[in-house]
Structures are given as C-alpha cells and as structure tokens.
Amino acid sequence: MIALLRWLNYCLPLLYALTVAAYAVDFVRGDPRAARIARRLMEIVLVSHAVYLAFRTFAFGHVPLARAMEVLTSVAFAVAVVYVIVERRTRERRTGVFLVSVSFLTQAVSSVFIRSSGEFPAVLNSPLFAAHTASAVIGYAAFAVSAVYGALFLLLYHELKLRRFGLFFDRLPPLATLSRMCLRAIIVGLSALAVTIICGSAWAWNKFPGFSHDPKFLLTVVVWIVYMIAAWLHYDRHIGDRRVISLSLVGFFLLVFSAILSRLAFPTFHIFT
Amino acid sequence: MQLLLLGANHRTADISERELLSFTAESAATTLANLLREAGVIEALLISTCNRVEFYTVTEDTRSAEDAIRRVIRDSKGRDVLSDKLGQYRLCGREAVRHLCRVASGLDSMMLGEKQILGQVKEAVSLARHAGSIGPRLERITSAAARAAKRVHEETGIGAGAVSVASAAVALAVKVVGDLTDRRVLVLGAGETGRLVAKHFTKRSPAALVIASRSLSRAEAAAGEFRCRAISLTDADRVLREVDVVVSATSASEYLISADTVRRLMSARENRPLIIIDIAVPRDVDPGAGRLENVFLHDIDALQSFVEKSRDRRRREIPRAESIIDEETDRLMTWFRELSAVPVIRQLREHFERIREHEVAKSLKHFPSGERRQVENLTRSLINKLLHSPTTRLKAIESGGEADMQRITAVRDLFGLDEAACGRDGSDDEE
Numbered sequence: 126m127i128a129l130l131r132w133l134n135y136c137l138p139l140l141y142a143l144t145v146a147a148y149a150v151d152f153v154r155g156d157p158r159a160a161r162i163a164r165r166l167m168e169i170v171l172v173s174h175a176v177y178l179a180f181r182t183f184a185f186g187h188v189p190l191a192r193a194m195e196v197l198t199s200v201a202f203a204v205a206v207v208y209v210i211v212e213r214r215t216r217e218r219r220t221g222v223f224l225v226s227v228s229f230l231t232q233a234v235s236s237v238f239i240r241s242s243g244e245f246p247a248v249l250n251s252p253l254f255a256a257h258t259a260s261a262v263i264g265y266a267a268f269a270v271s272a273v274y275g276a277l278f279l280l281l282y283h284e285l286k287l288r289r290f291g292l293f294f295d296r297l298p299p300l301a302t303l304s305r306m307c308l309r310a311i312i313v314g315l316s317a318l319a320v321t322i323i324c325g326s327a328w329a330w331n332k333f334p335g336f337s338h339d340p341k342f343l344l345t346v347v348v349w350i351v352y353m354i355a356a357w358l359h360y361d362r363h364i365g366d367r368r369v370i371s372l373s374l375v376g377f378f379l380l381v382f383s384a385i386l387s388r389l390a391f392p393t394f395h396i397f398t
Numbered sequence: 399m400q401l402l403l404l405g406a407n408h409r410t411a412d413i414s415e416r417e418l419l420s421f422t423a424e425s426a427a428t429t430l431a432n433l434l435r436e437a438g439v440i441e442a443l444l445i446s447t448c449n450r451v452e453f454y455t456v457t458e459d460t461r462s463a464e465d466a467i468r469r470v471i472r473d474s475k476g477r478d479v480l481s482d483k484l485g486q487y488r489l490c491g492r493e494a495v496r497h498l499c500r501v502a503s504g505l506d507s508m509m510l511g512e513k514q515i516l517g518q519v520k521e522a523v524s525l526a527r528h529a530g531s532i533g534p535r536l537e538r539i540t541s542a543a544a545r546a547a548k549r550v551h552e553e554t555g556i557g558a559g560a561v562s563v564a565s566a567a568v569a570l571a572v573k574v575v576g577d578l579t580d581r582r583v584l585v586l587g588a589g590e591t592g593r594l595v596a597k598h599f600t601k602r603s604p605a606a607l608v609i610a611s612r613s614l615s616r617a618e619a620a621a622g623e624f625r626c627r628a629i630s631l632t633d634a635d636r637v638l639r640e641v642d643v644v645v646s647a648t649s650a651s652e653y654l655i656s657a658d659t660v661r662r663l664m665s666a667r668e669n670r671p672l673i674i675i676d677i678a679v680p681r682d683v684d685p686g687a688g689r690l691e692n693v694f695l696h697d698i699d700a701l702q703s704f705v706e707k708s709r710d711r712r713r714r715e716i717p718r719a720e721s722i723i724d725e726e727t728d729r730l731m732t733w734f735r736e737l738s739a740v741p742v743i744r745q746l747r748e749h750f751e752r753i754r755e756h757e758v759a760k761s762l763k764h765f766p767s768g769e770r771r772q773v774e775n776l777t778r779s780l781i782n783k784l785l786h787s788p789t790t791r792l793k794a795i796e797s798g799g800e801a802d803m804q805r806i807t808a809v810r811d812l813f814g815l816d817e818a819a820c821g822r823d824g825s826d827d828e829e
Contacts, residue, residue: 155555285574288700290707299576300671363668365691
C-alpha cells in the first residue's frame, strides 16, 4: 500500500498538470475537444485523489489533516471539488485553467515535501483538533477560490475600463458572475476560518499555554480581520466590488505569507508533539 | 446520377437582380413542382433568401437539367432572369455539395458565420418535402450540410462575437452584468438606431426595457413595437437610478448626461455597476463619467473596434471551418461513390460467376472426380484475378463527375450487365 501511495503521490501532480494543459488549450482556442478531454481528466484526477486520501487514512490510521503537507493535499482536493461543482452547476468551464492550477501547485508542493510516516502524536487525537484542521482545509480552499475569481474579476474589470476586447474579455464569464463567486467564497472562507480559530484556540488553551504568541495564530487572526473588513465594506457600506476584491486579495497574500513564514522563520511554532 | 447547382448570390448579383430572382414560399413550391415535371430532373431543392437564389437538382443529364431550370424560371418570372448577363454560378457534384455545406455554415453569407441561414436551408428542405421534389439523395446531401454547419458552429468560433453595433451593445452589457433577465435597460432615443438596439435587447428578455425620446408619441410608438415602457426624455433622470444598462442614441447636440449626474447616480444606486453605451455622434454622455468606479462607458468608436475584432476573429476561424466542410463533403462523396459503384461491382462479379458455373458444369464430367475440386478452385481464382483490377478501379470512381458516370455506364454496356440482369429476372419469373 505504501508503494501505491508513493506512486499516486507522484502521479497526482502530473494528472493535475495534464488537466491544466487541456483547460488551457480550451481557454486559448475555445476547442470543445480539449474541453471534453479536460472534463475526463478532471474526473480521473478527482477519483485518483480521493483514492490517495482514503489509502493514506487507512495506511497511517488518521485522516490526512494532521500535518501541513497533508492539509495542503486536502486543500488541492477541496479546490478541485469546488471547481467541478461550479462547472457542473454553471456550465462555465473557462475558469478551469486557473482554479485547477491552484490544485496543481498545492499538490505539487505537497507531493515533494510530504512524508510517508505513520507517526501521529497522541496530543492531536482530539475532536477539537479534527474540527480545527477540517475547517482550515475548507477555509483555505474557499479563500484560494475567492482569490482566483477575484484576480480574474480585476483583470476583466481593467479590460472593460480600458476597452480592450482581447482573449480574457472573450473567454471569462461576466464581471457580475466573477464578483458573485468571489464574494460567496469569501463568506464560506470567513465562516470556516472562524471555526478554525475558535476550535484551535479551545484545543490549545490548556495544552499549550504560549500558543497566543504563535505567529501563525496571530497572522491568521489578522487575515480573518482583513476578510471581515472586506465583507463589511461590501455588504454594509456598499463599497464598489473592485476595492473590496482588492482588499480580499491582500488577505489572501497574508494567508500565503503566514503559511510560508511560519514554516521558514518560526519552524518551532505551530508544531504540536 | 449527378448533382447540379445553378444560382446567384450577393457576390454575383446586385440587390435589384436578386429581387427579380427571388421566390416566395408559394411560388417556390409551384416552381419545384414544375421542375420535377421536366425530363431528366429527378430531385429538386430551391433555396431563396434575400442574399441568394439557388437551384439544386439531382439529374441524369446536367445540360438538360440546366435548361429545365431556365424554363421554369422563365415560366415563373416571365423571362430568363438567370441569364448569363446576371452573375450566376453553376457547380456540379462534389463542388455543389461543398457549396451547400458552406452556405449552411454561414461561410458564404454576407455576415460571416451567421446562423440564420441554416434555418433558411431547413425551411427550403421542408418546402421541397411538401412539394414532393426532394428524394433520398438531396435528403442525404442537406442533412450532411446541416451536420457540417452544426460542427462548424460547435467546433470553431465562426459564429462567436457581435458583428453589428447593436449586438455589440448587448454583448458588452452581458459581459458586465451577466444574464439580463433581472436587469433593467434604458434606451435614450427612439430613432432607427434606438429601435434596433431595443430590438436586440428585447431578445434577451430584460426585466424592464424603457424607451425615452424627446417626443413622447415617438417613444410610445417604439415602445408599442417592443411591448415596453415609454417615457419623455425629461423624465430620464428619474429612471436612470433604477436601470443597470443605458444605451444612448439621440441626435442631441450637447451632453444629455454629465459626469456629475452619473457620480450622484452611483451614490444613490449603492455603487452597483452601470453600463452606459453611447452610440450617438455627437456624444450624449460626458466621457468623464467613464472614469468613475463601476461605470463602464463605451462610445461608438469602442463599439466599432469591438465589432471589427469580432469580425477578425471570425475570419481567423475560416480555415478550421473549411477543413470541417471538406471532411463532411468527403464523407458524403464516399457514400455516393459506394452507392453508384457497389451495385456495378456486384453485378459484374455475379455475371462472371454465372459464366464460370455454366462452363465448369459443362466440362466437369470430363474430369476424374478427384480433380473436380481443383478445377473449381482454379476457375474461381482465375475469375478473382481477372476482376481484381476492374473492381479496384470501380471502387475509386467519384460519382460526382460526368466522366465517372460515363465510365460506369461503359462497364455496364461492355459486359451487358443490364441485359444480364433483365435476362436473369426473366428466367426467375418463368420459374
């Protein structure tokens, strides 16, 4: 089973890359044959990824959410699932190249750094910790989806303002659709991240008294506040979508920054053994 | 059997000539019925639109079919309007099939890639069915053309993008707000352009369409046409805050909408996106309004550039569309080729087999029983060897050309295949 896991671990980024390539051909050429191939590949990659996560759970005796790289592969899977649902519901396939790229990148990083180890510290064996990591996966996936839709919104907004009727104008869904998808994803992400912070804090309260100084925890709270301000500006103050979405992108960069910073600059923090 | 096309279109004849040639549904049905009575015409189809009049006939002799078409036109129009003076074209076989595929796909249309023509071809087929002038060959040809058109539109971007200012206005609005069914549209101006824009927006079923004009009666006349609301231009300011799309096409000499008005408007409508399409020259909307957030202002130059890019994109799709049409034409021609060559090959082989059986039966009694099987095998092999080359050549024959048809006829004559078939039928009857 470990051998199969290793094989799947290296196959998944390859499958995601092929899917991204098929969606890219469809995006650039508007080729329905490429779209059909992309859809088939997407089904294959989703099934393979689900099998990979199931085998990993079975092989190591825990859901693959305990470590950063396990969370990353789960985020890649969640983003892919979100995209497939969006494509099925809206018949809109032209954003596939961008969203599946997120899955490809996160899975590629996970595949390179993930360890095939069965060690699972007893301290992590708690329902609160499970809720914390599961909601973190949903939150990160939602924010990644909102960032992609947000970036595409800004791209199309500028094309329209500058009266450039190029490839992005042709292929992207309407501005209102991109804005709606981005804002819905922000609301899902905000809710999930709130659960992540609350469950994580409750779990670490007694076990790790110094957790409130953990840079990752602090940055995550800042990220949540940034997204909260963006949502408030949109729903309460009726500030234009462009500024709200720009602010949400700042939140996403902070989120990525916090993940990288906590691993590189503070490797001793947010590690629970 | 041959396919002949005789026609004239917007490239070969000007509008006054096309007017002379055009047929109403009724006159087309009569003409087709008359054409079918002419000698040599087996099947007939007439496509008559504002840009083309084309006669497709399945015939045994293209020359007499052409004469027949001219005769029925003369009978219908009083004179031969499809004369050589008029820019006509005459295509046979594969070229005629290919032309029909191009027509159905919108490649031969004035507006490249338009889809309306496919509907018109289907109507022509339905009319020919009603007149009883269409048979299995033209049915097959027209369904191949419809399939080619479907593929061309699905697999290429030949029909994508807006190619008129009015459709570009709708496309831009849709690109910003998406589905128009829950959006409100205001058209300023009830002149020709205003009405054209309103007509295009009506097709998208907006939640509300309002037409404003200086003259309320003019606005009401236009509104009656599109079943929408009419207001006077002086009331437009009040309606502006309720709408998502504004199209301005008046002949006003100064700005009707200032940047300040739009700024106040945006604040009142909680910064929801507003699309303003200013088709008027001189412009109706202060260009400064376009700098405001969530305001998308497009003038006539932007729309023209949009239309030109769409046309360019369509033109770039032509090679892909042509290759699909070639594929579909080839597929159909293969079917035709097999249709005409296969029976001849079968009859030729049956004819040789009968002779072999007859001769072997006469001579077999002179051979010892042990060698009879070898004689059978030897004669069969001889026949196969002799027929191999003619069979291969017959299979390669294109049914479209007159020369090919002559070759098939020559084979039938040389080996007396028709007589052999009659003789065999006769003997069967006797039995």
